[in-house]
Amino acid sequence: MEILLNGTRVAVQPGQTIMQAADSAGVHVPRLCNYPQLKPSGACRLCVVQVKGARGLVAACTTPVAEGMEIETDSPTVADARRDVLDLLVSNHPLDCFHCEACGDCALQDYAYQYGIKEGSYDGARRQVEVDDRNPFFRIDYEKCVLCGICVRMCDEVMGYGAIDFAGRGFTTLVSTPYGVSLDDSACVFCGNCVQGCPVGALVPKSQVGAARAWEMKKVRSVCPYCGVGCAIDVHVKGNRIIKIEGAESPANHTMTCVKGRFGWEFVHHEDRLLKPLVRRADAPRGAVGREWFEEATWDEALAAAAAGIARVRDGVGPDAVAGLSSAKASNEENYLFQKLLRAAVGTNNVDHCARL
């Protein structure tokens, strides 16, 4: 099937939406409420395009392509319509990009820039709602919300909890829990997939607040260190600190995470981290808990002591008097080397890990 997209012939698949066809052809249609894992909702009206013969503009995210369809994604009429939509949104949006975490990673900011909206032209009242700071995971700034509904649909369509929905109507519409209770008291499980989906600064991980913005962070691909699903993640780093973690695309998780994967990384920077090798003091009783029973050592000293202790038993009693437990948290490469050390360097099959615990 073929369509004419901005004057160019493009092959498309039957059943594709105009937005999908445009994406495949490398033509970006602006959007706020569309998200790859969610059903299209046609809510934001930013993706309107002109279709020859159609009455008025159509939403690219919900309109299927048809043979020979002639589409203009950025004609003057389309651009005017988008400007109207953006003007309304910006008029009801705090223009505090200077200290917004989403600055540089905000769809509204990007499109306002693209369509030349400096400030809103509507003078009337602006939504004024207090920031909801009640949960330890993320901050909710209702004034920045563009009501795209991605968070609502994420919670319903993907997670199946439906903890939040639109409440109120017209100007007073807000995304809310039933009766506005804290998320703590709702069905929310704090997966934070809504936070990742938010196109603006309405939902921000608390770890990012005042800490970093998009251009300051490097994004490093990783795999979650918790359960065996193996969710792909992007670790966002500034300096030598993790600022936040987001889900990445892999067949294992398709950008989703759970609460532990997204918000459970602070142990990396915890003050309890061991930063130097330790050797037990000669006068310390076994099992005594606490750093005071250990002395700091250099790596050379500690490795020499570790090797000497193992070698003493290996050579004095026999290889099978030595055992090692590897870790299901360590990499394949490390597990391979660990068992190789026990089998080849010590000479025992006394090697196992926590597979049964």
Added chain:
Amino acid sequence: MTNSLDEIADANTILIIGSNTTESHPVASLRVKEAVRRGANLIVIDPRPIEVAEAATHWLQPLPGTNVAVLQGMMNHILTTDLWNMEFVDSRTEGFAEFVASLDGRTPEWAASVSGVDAGLIRAAAEAYATAERSTILYAMGVTQHSTGTDGVLTLANLAMLTGQIGRPGTGVNPLRGQNNVQGSSDMGALYDTLPGYRKVNDAAARTALAQAWGVADLPAQPGAAASELPDRIMAGEIRALYLMGENIALTDPDANHTRKALTRLEFLVVQDLFLTETAAFADVILPACSWAEKEGTFTNTERRVQRFYQALEPLGESRPDWQIIVELSARLGYPMPCASPQAIMAEIAATVPQYGGIAYERLGEAGLQWPCPTPDHPGTPILHREKFARGLGRFSAVTFRPSAELPDAEFPFVFTTGRSLYHYHSGSMTRRARPLAEHRPDAYAEMDPATGSAMGLQDGDLIRVTSRRGEVTVPVRLVPGTGSKVIFMPFHFREASANLLTNTVLDPVARIPELKVCAVRVEVAQA
């Protein structure tokens, strides 16, 4: 897993047994929810009123320790109603006659009398599983952490073969693995009885090949000690030195008091960890390892997908990646390892582990590769046992139901069972040091049925003392409707109320997995 995570969404019937999927494997559970939205049947066999049980078409709530009986009741019904797959059984399996004989008398009514599950529910579940075009089984530690854990897994394999629900998309017997790299650790031979690639240590040919690759004269042929056997072996004086890489056995072992005692008997203990854990407190030398974020490597997930992770941070302080520490230690033990990088180690793995023969860093991309991937041009294997089983014919196992080792009695009248919660993980050494999680769910708790609790005059948050033959803990109670009048549940993440002070060390005779899911306890009201 025999199959892949995404296939769960395409199943017509999903049988979840012994898996608290939404809490322990939340992102896997999204596929279950997707399938249910599309109209799939969801059968849940689990003693606790967990989220998937409440969403189930059929929730079978057995007493902890009676999975095998319930499954046998289902299979008996499938046989007597002729819902089994004769073509699959004839062409793909062996041992059918002995297996059928083992189900003699194992009627749904018998299963009901053992497990407490209604016989009609057992029948309905059997029919939903057997008659669907694609049925998949998801299971976790609720099946395996029993003294009959091996029987549980074999029984699931029997069920899948009996109905031909294996070797096709959307089917299979699928363990949801609990740790990010427990699959990989096992693949790499960090097991007392298998070399890398699951070759038995008494396989002389495999030993010779590895010895040659590793440049040593020979490798030991006798199976070693399983992790679960270490405390006894230490107490017997057979094991004198222990090298622990990131394991917190003083908290995660059953009968943790026994393990702690054993740790004091060691002549020498090296612990390599991020933290001074409860276990590290016993060490002679503590080597500071860095976290996964500070190094690179690969993890293999529950669907056998080998995925790369990259270094995000420089190692904190003087901490080092585990692989570097092992290389250094090995050299000092007189065995230098010529490994310059994780990528070079993977090249050695590819050369020595047949299933990983085609795995190389430059091939892994963003989607990784699923083993078996034997050659550099092999695309990986999303589904196992397609045309034939790994061993040729699938072997039915004749299993006899055995009760758990320690059952409730007059002195210890409750069944005690353990598991994870959504917000915490294992011994808590990671999650309890992650402020948002720790703040959101700071405290230990024990779950109990409201009827049982109120009969004792208990309200939510009141302190109870839970005592087994091995220890006692004092913990706030949570009254959870549907828990069952005979069951007490505790998560094992909390050192101040450690569930594993109570659990039983009895092992499954084959897998040597401890019976963490069933022991007997008594409950008393404790003073604050």
